[in-house]
Amino acid sequence: MGKQWEPERRSWLRGAPPPGWVRVLPAALLGGVCAATLASPDPLDIGFLLGAIPPLAVLSYGPAATAVLGALVVTVLVVPAFRLDDPGSADLLTVAFVSALSVVVSFVRSRRDAQLVTERAVAEAAQRAVVPPLPERVGPVRCVGLYRAAQRGTLVGGDFFDVRQGPHGVRAVMGDVQGHGLAAVATVASLLGAFREAVLDEPDPESVAARLDRRLMVDSADVAHAELFATAVLLDFAADARAVRIVVCGHPPPVLLRQGRAVELEVAAGVPLGLGLADSGRPTGLTVPLRRGDRLFLASDGVSEARGASGVFYPLTERLTGFPDLEPAVLVERVWRDLLVHCGTAVDDVTMLVLSPA
Secondary structure, eight states: OOEEOOOOOOOGGGTSOOOHHHHHHHHHHHHHHHHHHHHOSSOOOOGGGGGGHHHHHHHHOOHHHHHHHHHHHHHHHHOGGGTOOSTTTOOHHHHHHHHHHHHHHHHHHHHHHHHHHHHHHHHHHHHHHHSOOOOSEETTEEEEEEEEOSSTTOSOOSEEEEEEEETTEEEEEEEEESSOSGGGHHHHHHHHHHHHHHHHHOSSHHHHHHHHHHHHHHHHHTSTTOOOOEEEEEEEEOTTSSEEEEEEEBSOOOEEEETTEEEEOOOOEEOOBTSOHHHHOOOOOEEEEOOTTOEEEEEOHHHHTOBOTTSOBOOHHHHHHTSTTOOHHHHHHHHHHHHHHHHSSOSSOEEEEEEEEO
């Protein structure tokens, strides 16, 4: 399984369609008032409930349906059989005004909802174009990814990853740019574009890192007072995926899952991208042999630096040891749920990537 996009779980108060009971409520309230007044031998002073029907209709219906419900409310108030037209039971003029105002509000809400739906569709298309879903397999490497942006309403933020095949083999990248949310998307797009070009040109992952570093430095030079930087880890797989060379630039190193054990690989930590690798020296990579069944688990600092209520960091390696035999797609979901149990809510972008020889 490739990259897993999870649609944002929005409540109806945050843009999702209202639940069925909200749509039924205006008609149910109108029918209930009518039934109660007809069934009662004595007049009931419940006409005030009808005044709530037009505003409730605004939550679910367009202006035409709201106008119909408002007209029905006024009709019920003036029909003698319902005995709701006595002075003091209901103010007919007030209800009529509220009904008319509700129609106007419903019209404005409908137009605004339509605009928001269009804007959200465009934003999602743009974000998916920046970080498209991963395929289940790239050459001899199987891929599973999970991304959860910290900023609500977005699909991508400051984290990124990609797996590409080129003339020099399969290469993967995971990174975290300065900042998060939509403000970081432009930097993510720039880095991913540079990575996809470098996969085709550069002979080793150290050179790919230098290419990304140069991209950020050029982008910073074009913006006054910009201090763009990013942490990243790059992987370069052998042709048969039985070995991988890893370069770390200020990012948490991968964890090797092998035979029920989880070991964080000791890769020399280079400086983050955008700070000038040419001046500080190219990062030193580490070549790791891989066996059938091995998995490399990569996570952003949104995972490793997530704190619980007591201030304790999420023990990623320890938790991975407790999930030894899970399929990669199940593993990332299990870690995500376990992370939420540990810290309650994610305050930073959370990214996970599992790579394994096919």
